[in-house]
Amino acid sequence: MYIQAVKSEIVSHISYFVAAKAEAFVIDPRRDCGIYLEMAQQVGAKIAYIFETHRNEDYVIGSVELSKLSGAKIIHGPGLAWKYGETLIDGSEYKVGSMKVKAIHTPGHSPDSSCYVLYDNETGDTPFAVFTGDTLFVGDVGRTDFLGSNNIARMSDLLYDGLHGKLLALGDGIIIYPGHGAGSVCGGSLAERDISTLGAERQMNTMLNLDREAFVKFKVGERHEIPPYFKTMEKYNLEGPPILGQTPKPRGLKPSEFKAMMEKGAKVVDIRSPPGFGGAHIPGSYNLTTNRLNNAGWVIPLDAEVLIVAEDAAGVEFASRNLFRIGYDKIVGYLAGGVEAWYKEGNPLSKIDMITPSILKTMIETGEVVEVIDVRRYNEYDEGHIQSAKHIYLGRIPDRLEEIPKDKPVAVICKTGSRSSFAASILLRAGRTRVYNTLGGMDAWKKLGYKIVF
Numbered sequence: 001m002y003i004q005a006v007k008s009e010i011v012s013h014i015s016y017f018v019a020a021k022a023e024a025f026v027i028d029p030r031r032d033c034g035i036y037l038e039m040a041q042q043v044g045a046k047i048a049y050i051f052e053t054h055r056n057e058d059y060v061i062g063s064v065e066l067s068k069l070s071g072a073k074i075i076h077g078p079g080l081a082w083k084y085g086e087t088l089i090d091g092s093e094y095k096v097g098s099m100k101v102k103a104i105h106t107p108g109h110s111p112d113s114s115c116y117v118l119y120d121n122e123t124g125d126t127p128f129a130v131f132t133g134d135t136l137f138v139g140d141v142g143r144t145d146f147l148g149s150n151n152i153a154r155m156s157d158l159l160y161d162g163l164h165g166k167l168l169a170l171g172d173g174i175i176i177y178p179g180h181g182a183g184s185v186c187g188g189s190l191a192e193r194d195i196s197t198l199g200a201e202r203q204m205n206t207m208l209n210l211d212r213e214a215f216v217k218f219k220v221g222e223r224h225e226i227p228p229y230f231k232t233m234e235k236y237n238l239e240g241p242p243i244l245g246q247t248p249k250p251r252g253l254k255p256s257e258f259k260a261m262m263e264k265g266a267k268v269v270d271i272r273s274p275p276g277f278g279g280a281h282i283p284g285s286y287n288l289t290t291n292r293l294n295n296a297g298w299v300i301p302l303d304a305e306v307l308i309v310a311e312d313a314a315g316v317e318f319a320s321r322n323l324f325r326i327g328y329d330k331i332v333g334y335l336a337g338g339v340e341a342w343y344k345e346g347n348p349l350s351k352i353d354m355i356t357p358s359i360l361k362t363m364i365e366t367g368e369v370v371e372v373i374d375v376r377r378y379n380e381y382d383e384g385h386i387q388s389a390k391h392i393y394l395g396r397i398p399d400r401l402e403e404i405p406k407d408k409p410v411a412v413i414c415k416t417g418s419r420s421s422f423a424a425s426i427l428l429r430a431g432r433t434r435v436y437n438t439l440g441g442m443d444a445w446k447k448l449g450y451k452i453v454f
């Protein structure tokens with residue numbers, strides 16, 4: 001049997017290709033689905049099934065296209081109005097090569113959430129692994145707020161049933177293959193570890209050690225953000241997304257062409273590092289460093305034309321592919337020759353003033369900075385922040401601009417300086433001129449031993 005995890009870095013999504021005896025299945029294929037066909041060819045297997053663990057909210061799923069290309073049957077859970085595929089019945093079994101896959105319905109993260117238990121028929125009728133989607137992660141469980149605040153308690157109660165009544169009942173030795181790794185927004189604090197078993201999770205995953213009442217209470221108290229692009233992902237994934245047949249191939253543009261497209265409304269995503277962006281960038285561009293590209297979904301509509309600024313061709317390809325995975329289809333061009341080509345033509349540049357935590361500390365003490373904006377997630381802020389820092393999650397900045405002083409110095413901070421560079425780029429676009437980005441962020445602040453409060 002061949003089990004291969006396929007990771008998509010930005011949304012920390014993990015899909016799986018599994019083959020045995022000339023047949024294969026795929027769990028939660030990503031949008032650029034050619035990789036599964038290549039794997040099938042390599043191992044000489046035909047993809048017979050595509051199993052969906054749930055509708056997914058944070059990326060476009062590739063099932064429809066993969067099914068068209070491979071002839072595989074799509075199976076998904078009950079509870080939502082899927083417009084394609086076949087709805088499983090709790091306990092249904094599927095034969096794939098020498099494997100058996102048993103579907104179990106575990107609603108909670110979403111109404112259709114399902115897990116798939118894997119058996120190797122050649123070694124008996126004992127399960128040995130389970131694909132858990134966003135029901136159970138290594139170190140965490142799925143968030144339960146997608147149906148709105150009125151339903152969190154009910155969905156959390158269902159999740160508890162699925163985890164304890166169905167998943168853990170499979171036995172401690174079962175290997176788990178979750179739908180996301182660390183960094184995903186589909187849970188709270190996923191562990192960095194790739195591998196786990198139900199037994200290891202029973203011992204180490206604190207969410208599995210709460211009784212029902214405490215579990216529901218904890219889930220109701222969680223604070224997650226829902227970026228606006230999730231709505232479109234939900235619609236795409238239930239109805240079938242646009243099929244492009246390939247990832248976007250942006251065209252290399254001369255500065256004059258690039259400028260003309262910007263004037264027509266195209267949005268600029270600059271993926272360079274915060275110091276590079278802060279030093280010199282095209283006015284109006286967003287700084288979305290490679291590992292934070294999904295934050296584009298907070299500020300750039302999915303139907304917008306997108307232009308890329310990167311250091312090299314690999315950066316352009318990386319950005320195009322990863323933006324495509326979250327639903328951006330109009331990635332129309334990149335700046336050929338990068339920022340250098342731009343300024344060599346005499347075009348204007350913007351910059352962000354960059355400071356270190358030690359400078360920030362002095363500026364706070366002397367009153368030089370009047371407002372410190374901490375743009376991290378709620379749970380990060382709650383785990384320790386600068387006393388005077390105001391919390392505005394980065395995605396909420398456009399809605400809360402009036403809370404940020406217009407003509408006085410403002411410093412932004414996150415964990416390391418990347419997300420705050422994005423936040424600073426939003427503020428610059430909104431006309432703020434006195435914005436400092438704190439390089440090193442709270443990580444460096446803490447390393448210096450400076451005071452934090454909770």
Ligand SMILES: [Fe+2]
Binds near residue numbers: 054056
């Ligand atoms: Fe999810």
